[in-house]
Amino acid sequence: MDMPAPSQAILDQKPAIVAALRQVLPADAVIDAPEETRAYECDALSAYACPPLAVVLPRTTEEIAAALKTCHQMGVPVVPRGSGTSLAGGALPTADCVVLGIGRMNRVLEVDYDNRFIRVEAGRTNLAVTGAVEEDGFFYAPDPSSQLACAIAGNIAMNSGGAHCLKYGVTTNNLLGVTLVQMDGTVVEIGGPWMEAGGLDLLGVICGSEGQLGVVTEATLRILPKPEGARPVLVAFGSNEVAGACVSDIIKAGILPVAIEFMDRPCIRACEAFAHAGYPDCEALLIIEVEGSEAEIAEQLARIKAIALSHQPLEFREAADEDQARRIWLGRKSAFGAMGQINDYMCLDGTIPVSSLPHVLRRIGEMSAEFGLDVGNVFHAGDGNMHPLILYDANKPGDLARCEAFGAEILKLCVEVSGCLTGEHGVGIEKRDLMAVQFAAQDLEAQMRVKDVFDPTWLLNPAKVFPLAASAGRRAG
Amino acid sequence: MRPTTEVELSEMIRSTAATVVVRGGGTRALGRAEGPVLETGGLAGVRLYEPGALTLVARAGTPLAEIEALLAGERQRLAFEVPDLRGLLGRDGASTIGGVVAANASGPRRVQAGACRDSLLGVRFVDGAGMVVKNGGRVMKNVTGYDLVKLMAGSRGTLGVLTEVSLRVQARPEAEVTLVADCGEKAGGIEAGLAALRSALGSPFEVSGAACAGGRALLRVEGMAGSVAYRAAALRKRLGGAWGEAADGPALWAAVRDVSAFAGRAGSVWRLVVTPSEAGRIVTTLSGEAVIDWGGGLIWLLTEAGQGAAVRAAVGRHGHATLARASEGDAGTALHPPELPAVARLSSGLRAAFDPRVIFAQGGKI
Known part of the structure; x- marks a missing residue:
């Protein structure tokens, strides 16, 4: 993975840039001491790091507009940062950039149960959005694993999903409006607490644009009434194929569980050793969760049981009480920690058509042997969003490169079966150079033209998403 | 112009100098656009x-009716409940799936399942440069x-001519119940x-339709039989005694979806997308007749001409x-x-x- 060489002219101008930012921002909102900027050198893709030129931490939309306008005038690239939990390097700085952190903007601005929305400053964490409404029986549906830490601004930038999006959709399906600041400091209000923003769907194209079109400072989000209850079941199978067929049959039968999670044998073993959840020793395991009243839960589980039993599972485990329900989820929820106990790992995020599940899992197994690296699979089966975890040893020379090569092969396989490179983590720098596998030159050209409209000078998060060669003519320097 | 392949379409666009009007089934007027017509019916x-996997991929000119019949054969459907506005707009022809997508046409189930755009997974299109x-x-x-x-x-x-669309589809529920209450046409009743x-949309009972038209308020729940019965009863308990089960639910929803009440009637028709709790104030401020959907979020208003300023002010x-739909005066x-x-x-x-x-x-x- 390469990043463009920093501009020497910008590096030389650092004192003037910092002084200009201090002119428009409060003293404590500009950081330029190397020992402090280092804290912003990477996000959750920690294999890559680079301290930025400076960091700004504004408290208002006006301050963000002023900071962006200043950088725009001086030709300085800006990397927006939510909470820095990106697994794709979306917030990775370059040495000549200013990182714009939105974490200080975290207030709730408006809660309206009658119209079922909440308006927040975009630095607020995902979980704290639900936290603001849950006592009154509401929740915000997208629930990425990092929800305790990740910011709504980052969720919007990456169009984040989560385990429950099979039923509730991802960020773009739950976003009603934004305040966006463009690179030149222009503040744009789009949408509001009504169901469609009107005109061209700018909201749709901003969501998932990885911080390249503007900085979202406020967001109007749809909130939903909490279901009366929820309960999981665990189903164990002797093969991935049969588990995959069971998933397909459940979906086809018109049952919409709130989550269908899939774990394969390497992952089950790791989780069991780590969390002692009491999982059966099997090739594949499904955790299926349904919601509703007691009677509705029973009705759905009866249907699911009938379908599952028709596939001769090794075990169909129902939760008799809260504790048993918790134990069913325990292993799944500790999957990443469990794999991390074994070794360093890289988490992939490709999506495939559900029908290709058995084929893809078999191929990943074969590739694992070819590359000599272990891999565990744990993923959202209902929507085909895979999360292969490739184990490697960061201290072993060449292991990371081998792991990345293996990962790239898996993602190419996802595209080959009509899937995609990333289902919810985003492209960032991690999948940037694979974009040509999924897109033809003109497909990327069409996307880059959208950036031309929002950010004509390509100063906002410029070296991400598009292969460097494809964006070279547009980026400064 | 009626291309039959994407390549042919691209060449037509590259070689044309004139302005063209892109047309699927011609069921929805594209504003007041005029010019030679580029039909997508050959890309079917x-x-x-x-x-x-709940997925369907079709060329953009495929008739909507063909897709709906195919889905019905597997007990599935498009979740966003495509409105048929031919009666309202005074047009004929047969809708194409590309036209549906280009209009983001979405009916009553939008409150639960989202709009057409929320079911849309992928597109292919040819832009104005032929790319x-x-x-x-x-x-x-x-x-x-x-x-x-x-x-x-x-x-x-x-922005371009759609040539192919991929859609997420939905299983048809085995049961549905429509609850109805008379609310009259007066301001207090509508409010x-x-x-x-x-209140129903703010409950956990998964309402899939919430409308107010012709003096009646309507709510819909869909799903498994037991669950639907449970939720319908829970809603009636929550909302009080005025609510009963409608015998002709599907017909009532089709009328709301297609705004049939205004078909063939004189006047202009406005489509308002608003904050739901403002709907009551807006319709009682304005003169005319309203069909209100999406729990108040969508208002269709039939008025005499010349009400534009009043509508936008409200x-x-x-x-x-x-x-x-503009009457002559508009x-x-x-x-x-x-x-x-x-x-x-x-x-x-x-x-x-x-x-x-x-x-x-x-x-x-x-």
Whole structure:
């Protein structure tokens, strides 16, 4: 993975840039001491790091507009940062950039149960959005694993999903409006607490644009009434194929569980050793969760049981009480920690058509042997969003490169079966150079033209998403 | 012009100098656009249908009726409940799936299942320079690159000609119940009916339709038989004694969806998308007759001509109003509300980026 060489002219101008930012921002909102900027050198893709030129931490939309306008005038690239939990390097700085952190903007601005929305400053964490409404029986549906830490601004930038999006959709399906600041400091209000923003769907194209079109400072989000209850079941199978067929049959039968999670044998073993959840020793395991009243839960589980039993599972485990329900989820929820106990790992995020599940899992197994690296699979089966975890040893020379090569092969396989490179983590720098596998030159050209409209000078998060060669003519320097 | 392949379409666009009007089934007027017609009906056929993965891929000119019949055969459907506005708009023809997507046409189930754009997984289109572009795909979770899929939904042929669309489909529920309460046509009654709809939408009982029209408030629940019975009873308990089960639920929802009450009647028809709790105030302020859907979020208003300023003033900062059908007296009235300057700059920038020669007629500019 390469990043463009920093501009020497910008590096030389650092004192003037910092002084200009201090002119428009409060003293404590500009950081330029190397020992402090280092804290912003990477996000959750920690294999890559680079301290930025400076960091700004504004408290208002006006301050963000002023900071962006200043950088725009001086030709300085800006990397927006939510909470820095990106697994794709979306917030990775370059040495000549200013990182714009939105974490200080975290207030709730408006809660309206009658119209079922909440308006927040975009630095607020995902979980704290639900936290603001849950006592009154509401929740915000997208629930990425990092929800305790990740910011709504980052969720919007990456169009984040989560385990429950099979039923509730991802960020773009739950976003009603934004305040966006463009690179030149222009503040744009789009949408509001009504169901469609009107005109061209700018909201749709901003969501998932990885911080390249503007900085979202406020967001109007749809909130939903909490279901009366929820309960999981665990189903164990002797093969991935049969588990995959069971998933397909459940979906086809018109049952919409709130989550269908899939774990394969390497992952089950790791989780069991780590969390002692009491999982059966099997090739594949499904955790299926349904919601509703007691009677509705029973009705759905009866249907699911009938379908599952028709596939001769090794075990169909129902939760008799809260504790048993918790134990069913325990292993799944500790999957990443469990794999991390074994070794360093890289988490992939490709999506495939559900029908290709058995084929893809078999191929990943074969590739694992070819590359000599272990891999565990744990993923959202209902929507085909895979999360292969490739184990490697960061201290072993060449292991990371081998792991990345293996990962790239898996993602190419996802595209080959009509899937995609990333289902919810985003492209960032991690999948940037694979974009040509999924897109033809003109497909990327069409996307880059959208950036031309929002950010004509390509100063906002410029070296991400598009292969460097494809964006070279547009980026400064 | 009636291309039968994407390549042919691309060549036609490259070689034309005139402005063209893109047309699917011709069932929805594209504003006031005029010019030679580019028909998509030659780009037809379902390319892939996987009921077990809830996905369908079809060429844009495929008749909607063909898709609906295919889905019905597997007990599935399009979740967003496509409105049939031919009666309202006084048009004939047969809708195409590309036209549905280009209009982001979404019916009563939008309150639960989202709009057409929320079911749209991927597109192929040819832009105004003749460039063939693919975006999205056929899987449900996809954040690879920018989401031009949403941008194309509802762009009404102003950015490109759709050639193929991928959609997420939905299983048909085994049961549905429609609850109905008389609320009358007076202000107080409509306000009370709308408040009940909002209360139902704020409950955990998964309402899939919430409308108020013709003096009646309507609610719908769908799903497994036991669950539907449970939720219908829970809603009646929550809302009080005025609510009963309707015998003709599907017909009532079709009438709301298609705004049948205004078909063939004189006057202009406005489409207002607003903050739901403002709906009561807006309809009682304005003269005319209203069909209210999406729990108050969508208002269809039948008025005499010349009400544009009053309609836009009543909506104010709580949403936006579009003139969906103009009577003679409204021939000069702007169809769409003025955009905020910053939004207008972005929108016109996008139109120029995808249609640099202004090949696509933008009489219905959005």
